[in-house]
Amino acid sequence: MAAITGFNATELFNTLISLSFALVLGTLIGAERQYRQRTAGLRTNALVALGAAGFVDLGLRLNGAIGATQVLAYIASGVGFLGAGVIIKEGGNITGLNTAATIWCSAITGAFAGADHEAEAVVMAIFTLAGNMLLRPLVHLIERAPLDERATEAIYRLHVTVSQTRRDALRDVMVETLEAANYPVREIEELERGDEEVELVATLTSTSVDPKELDAVAADLGRIAGVEHASWTAQTTE
Structure with missing residues (x-):
């Protein structure tokens, strides 16, 4: 009703x-x-x-x-x-x-x-x-459009594999080289690579870099005695 x-x-x-x-x-x-x-x-x-x-x-x-x-x-x-x-x-x-x-x-x-x-x-x-x-x-x-890595925000890491005996000295050299290139280090992580080698992973403070400059830094570090390998990686941020 x-x-x-x-x-x-x-x-x-x-x-x-x-x-x-x-x-x-x-x-x-x-x-x-x-x-x-x-x-x-x-x-x-x-x-x-x-x-x-x-x-x-x-x-x-x-x-x-x-x-x-x-x-x-x-x-x-x-x-x-x-x-x-x-x-x-x-x-x-x-x-x-x-x-x-x-x-x-x-x-x-x-x-x-x-x-x-x-x-x-x-x-x-x-x-x-x-x-x-x-x-x-x-x-x-x-x-x-072509990707300009210098304008891309990302987390950049420099990877340097060194001998255990020269780990501390090369760690300091790594930091000094990056700071000289105006790429301050936020943190460095150490990863064991067997009994004789360790990988130093430096995370950069900068969110934007010039890839050619990082290539040059990695090449300079790779020529130092005690450094087995040097390279860098980038992970884009979301």
């Missing part, structure tokens, strides 16, 4: 408009993901947008703007967990970050629609599609 007496055709029509906008816009966003054969495709993005719109619309009807705001907070956290499910890590490779971000945008698009801001929902959907489609050529252009 309460459902009959509380029926409001105007509010129902308003809800239908909000849900329709959310479903259509979420479908458009998801269609691009489906075309790219991503984990979360058309249906996922459409349902995320639809669900967000439904929650916001219900909160708005039950408790006005305060109710909608409260629901939005839960949508933000809930969609975060949903997005984490499409992120896959295989060894050092991580995939699905862009798809997870798209799910966030689908949820916001639906939230706009549920809050009766259909125009803003359309704008959000357009910007989301633009981010996934129009920025793709720019990403490819950047990825194809």
Whole structure:
């Protein structure tokens, strides 16, 4: 009986408009993901947008703007967990970050629609599609650009294998040589390489270096008596 007496055709029509906008816009966003054969495709993005719109619309009807705001907070956290499910890590490779971000945008698009801001929902959907489609050529252009190691932030390490008898003396020489080249040492680790050799691994304080300069430092150290091998490695920071 309460459902009959509380029926409001105007509010129902308003809800239908909000849900329709959310479903259509979420479908458009998801269609691009489906075309790219991503984990979360058309249906996922459409349902995320639809669900967000439904929650916001219900909160708005039950408790006005305060109710909608409260629901939005839960949508933000809930969609975060949903997005984490499409992120896959295989060894050092991580995939699905862009798809997870798209799910966030689908949820916001639906939230706009549920809050009766259909125009803003359309704008959000357009910007989301633009981010996934129009920025793709720019990403490819950047990825194809030659890598300048001097401008790349990384952790650089100098590896010098020395004899056990001259370990301490060569350790000091290693530090002095690097500091003379303006590459101060953050720390030095010693790795045993059998009974007669030890590898000194110097981690540099600098995050950006000139590879040619490090090559020269390694070559200078390699010519010192007691040094068996000298080289350097770089590990990019995330």
